[in-house]
Amino acid sequence: MPGGKRGVQQDEARMFVSAVFACPADVAEQVTHRGRLRSFARAAIILRQGDWLTLTFLLLVGRAHALLYAAEGQMVLLHEFGPGDLFGALGEAEAARQDADVVAIDDVRTLTLDAGDLALLAQQYGCIGLALSRMLLQRLRRTTERMYERTALSAVGRVHAELLRQARGGDAMTIRPAPVIADLALRVATTRETASRTVNALERRGIIRRDGDCLTVVAPGRLEEMIL
Structure with a gap:
């Protein structure tokens, strides 16, 4: 039974990956095969600020916040993550330092991949590279908008x-x-x-x-x- 349940989860993850990256089933299978499914309870700290990372997290279910703490102790929301978003190390060849705590807002399920593997897949398959570019541009636009509002x-x-x-x-x-x-x-x-x-x-x-x-x-x- 546990094996059957894991098989269902893998199938669901593969279909989700295919939709997120707009890639064919065989490419989604490669992404899913290289990843590992992980679950986090609500309020769990998924990543800590200052951690050295070589992993990319694809959010499948739930929401998470990237949080910083200002000098006066005030909590600052840096990013919001929902299903289909990526966080962690994003394609770096070497370990990258995490810039904020990432906290689960709901019960969360992720597909965790080695950042180097994801970068290699992006080089091999244009659909993955294009999807990653779009995700990063959207995040940059949201961050720029948030920074402007806080300043102006x-x-x-x-x-x-x-x-x-x-x-x-x-x-x-x-x-x-x-x-x-x-x-x-x-x-x-x-x-x-x-x-x-x-x-x-x-x-x-x-x-x-x-x-x-x-x-x-x-x-x-x-x-x-x-x-x-």
């Missing part, structure tokens, strides 16, 4: 921007489930109190509305004008 916007403005971003990514300008205040504050590098006051003020003005476990942006135009 006030803390309140960053809360407004994050709520609008999440609503636009949902259905009918609705965030489902409603964002947790502590998580919202972490995303925009502010205090929980500031995030809470900002959300409450928007709700009082009728710009957002809570419906059960959802939060809807009722007036996206007005919210966008408040991003300062």
